[in-house]
Amino acid sequence: MVFDERSPIYLQIAEQIKNDIVTGALAEDEQVMSTNQYAAFYRINPATAAKGFAQLVDEGVLYKKRGIGMFVSPNARDLLRTGRQDGFFADVVDPMIREAKAIGVPLRDVIQHIRKYGDS
């Protein structure tokens, strides 16, 4: 994973783990890497990794088992999917429509494409 300068790295770490949960790469109740493993693997400061993980615990995405490590919460996937659905139209669809209008792609072509691509 390459970190960019858009936001603090701990937020990017949290986002990446959330992504893995949404796509199913990380299963519910599965143990995640320790912060030190994560830090060594991605060559980042362990405190930064710990901050990212702590944020996910606060949000209820991960839970801690004392002395063992951190795990994906049983309802994490639903929680994250619901959260992303709320922003889906504003964050994903609206920019697409703006771009289509700007470059002159008729919306009916867009809709046709969505139908075709969605069915395939």
Added chain:
Amino acid sequence: MTEHALSVHTENLSVRFAGTPALDRLDLRLAPGKIHGLLGRNGSGKSTLAAVLAGFRQPDEGEVRIEGAGISTPLAPYENAVVTSRICLIRESGDVADSLQVRHALLLAESLRPYWNADLAGELLDRFEVPTNKRMQKLSRGKKSALGAVLGLASRAPLTIFDETYLGMDVPSRAAFYDALITDYAEVPRTIVLSTHLVSEVSTLLEDVVILDNGRLVTQSPVDALRGRGASIVGPAKVVDDFTAEFTVLAEERLGGTKSATVLGDLDPALVAQAASAGLEIGPVGLQDLFVHLTAPVSKGARS
């Protein structure tokens, strides 16, 4: 975590070379158990600061106090073996005499360093492929730097300062050094100072940052806070000027009617939304760019 880590505190710390200030009234606090970046251009005072913290030289004014790792009252490092045995400063190749063989340099370090870890030293020497039967003068620059990195890491000193140790190392070796640093730091947390101008390479390793310029402290801040402190604003020149009027402008560039400005300051979401609707593009400023602007020879922050 802090039982094996030193904290550093300087007050009004000044060092002068023939009357010219190399360090100018520095008030610094390095929290124990963190990886600190000491960033500055060449000649900014990084090496002088590192030497003073390690007790290699005395300040001309002000003081350095070191505390923690069994030192219960803050002490000055200069001429104090209790303190200096807990501090390891690695300059480019670890200050090893040219005529010494590598294996003798290791034995010397082992005898001087109370927290020395010989297993780690052996493992790192293998990884960096440093020959132990050669004399220092026979080593390439890269291998000398690698040996410096090994001596610093294996010292496991409660305060370990790497002063541009990695300059002589090639990119893969530097990557191996960063890996080894993070892995061993996770195992034995201690206070680490990385003095460098290769900001983009080390920025993810750091927790706190100290930026020096001309011997003065520009800023001391957690990296995350610093990352959010700058913004780049691009758009029609007139709109950019209006928008940036209330900010400190670090740099600006013009291309035709378009202007790009780098500003310092908190941009709250409302302000960003306002800028976007005025047709401006707002982007983040990376640590490296921020560093470049903050230490630029002539600051454009003073524009009228």
